[in-house]
Amino acid sequence: MLFPPTHILVFGAGKSATVLIDYLKRETRRRLWELTVADADLETVIQKLGTEIHTHAIQLDITDSEKRRKLIAAADVVISLMPPALHYHVALDCLSLGKHLLTASYVDDKIKALQQEIAEKGLLFLCEMGLDPGIDHMSAMQLIHSIKAKGGKIRSFLSHCGGLVAPESDTNPWHYKISWNPRNVVLAGKAGAIFLKNGEEKSLSYEHLFRESGKVSIPDLGTLAYYANRDSLSYIPKYDLQDCSTFIRTTLRYPDFCKGWAAIVDLKLTDEIETYDTDNMRMCDFIQLHIQRHQLPVTADRLSSDSQIHQMLVSLGLNAELPIKKGICTAADILQWRMESSWILEPHDKDMIVMLHEIEYELNGKHKSVKSSLVVKGEDHLRTAMAKTVGLPLGIAAVLLAEKSLHERGLHIPIISSIYTPVLSLLEKEGIVFHEVED
The missing domain is CATH 3.40.50.720 (NAD(P)-binding Rossmann-like Domain)
Incomplete structure (x- = not known):
């Protein structure tokens, strides 16, 4: 049959x-x-x-x-x-x-x-079976379970992840090119963030999120900036880290990006409510009208008192004599259009995924720490690192499920060993490999 x-x-x-x-x-x-x-x-x-x-x-x-x-x-x-x-x-x-x-x-x-x-x-x-969320869950839980199996008690957990442009393809003052849904880039951080730091619940509004970014060092890459992701607190019970005093999940960017995006937020350029008829409007006209409507303390000629930020904003063409011709738009729509035009991942360009877990724990009365990092570069503008790290976990899980070697049932995210162990093993065969350093 x-x-x-x-x-x-x-x-x-x-x-x-x-x-x-x-x-x-x-x-x-x-x-x-x-x-x-x-x-x-x-x-x-x-x-x-x-x-x-x-x-x-x-x-x-x-x-x-x-x-x-x-x-x-x-x-x-x-x-x-x-x-x-x-x-x-x-x-x-x-x-x-x-x-x-x-x-x-x-x-x-x-x-x-x-x-x-x-x-x-x-x-x-x-x-949550992609990159972030996805690979971050699986790699973090593998570390957490390994530390707990030795008798360790985790006190601090920070998990950082970002989609960036590879250094060899970094050619604009924002140090960023688009390798995923551009709308998500425009709206990132709008919900603010809530997390646990030194035993206290902390929250940051959208207006403060990028101004209060932190710094972290990545092997062979140098310093990157990070801003907190949405609701870190909801993942504390999922990761079974109720004894942690610090628990933060973040997004990585180059430092200049966070500095510039704080200015974008201040200028209300991600607003999705106020609309503009752009068919007979130039970018400089839009900026002037936008400044007036929101009563912003800048001028169209000088978008920031900081010369570096001003040049970053100018590089997006925000005050150029450039026709828009996009019909009825919000500021967020117009910003997205300029980003898609200015931050193009050219055919020869490579993007880059960077992930870092930082864990501090106690074992046999001693303070210990471990850092686990991942750097993946894309091949070109189609087979990007973003596409690789989002797509492969899904593909691997689908094949495991279809061949009946993934037995879990119900609604899950990949935080249990029966899911993350076979997937991480197969991801290594595809070149997605973490490197650990212990102190």
């Missing part, structure tokens, strides 16, 4: 999907499985899949529930790389049709509400 081949379905073929698709093409070809990739942009899917007969390129409006359900019904494992707000619709279909689901996004309240039903149906919904 012949059985249909195992079938993996991917929703989304954007920037973060390139290496995932490459990996799944290779692994499904080797196992004689089927691979389908669906996206609104069919041409992009076709380019990334090529002509392999075991793959299927599908054009899909993800809101087309009938077509979406048909695709899910034919699959065994579903990966969603759609915007986070759309995961819930995919999750409901996977639940009703009895399909496993993997995402790189944070678990939201809607998905969390499905937890009992997911477990009762014997399905695995594995979220």
Whole structure:
């Protein structure tokens, strides 16, 4: 009796999907499985899949529930790389049709509400399975569990991660080029941050977040800056670190970026409420009108009293005689357009992922520390370090699940050994390797 081949379905073929698709093409070809990739942009899917007969390129409006359900019904494992707000619709279909689901996004309240039903149906919904969140969870938990197994008591935990431009491709004053969703870059930090430091809960508003960035040294790279991520406190029980006096999760950037972005926030250029008709407007006109509406203490000719920051802002063309012609826009829309134009990852450019865990602990009455670092560089503007580190954990988990060697069921993030151990082992074979230094 012949059985249909195992079938993996991917929703989304954007920037973060390139290496995932490459990996799944290779692994499904080797196992004689089927691979389908669906996206609104069919041409992009076709380019990334090529002509392999075991793959299927599908054009899909993800809101087309009938077509979406048909695709899910034919699959065994579903990966969603759609915007986070759309995961819930995919999750409901996977639940009703009895399909496993993997995402790189944070678990939201809607998905969390499905937890009992997911477990009762014997399905695995594995979220936060990308880079950050994802590889950060897995590598951190491997360290934490190793320290605890020796009898160590962890007192301080800091986890840093950032998508940066590689030094050899760093050619603008912001020391940044876009290798992932540009909207997420514009809105990063808007929720502020809350974390634990020296036994006290601390919070930083959006207006203070980038001004109070810290510094950290990365082997062979030098000094980077970091700002705190959203809600670090919610991960203390997930990591089982209730005895910690310091627990902070952060985003890494080059120091000048944080300095410049603090000015962007002060200038309210990430505002998503106030709108402007840009069809007959130049950038210098927009800046002048924006300054007036928000009563900002600057002029269009002098956007900052700090000459370095002024030059950084000018490099984005914020006061240039440049036509916008984007219809009705917010300041955030206009800023995103300028970023996408100015911070282009050229075909020959390389991006870079940097991650660092800093843990202090007590063992046999002695104070000890360990630093575990990861640096990954991209190959080019398509096979980026970002695409590699976001896509490979998803691809590896999907293959492990499809070949029935990943046995966990229910709603999970990758903080348990049965998930992170095999995935980290296979990531090492793909060149994603951490280096530890102990004191």
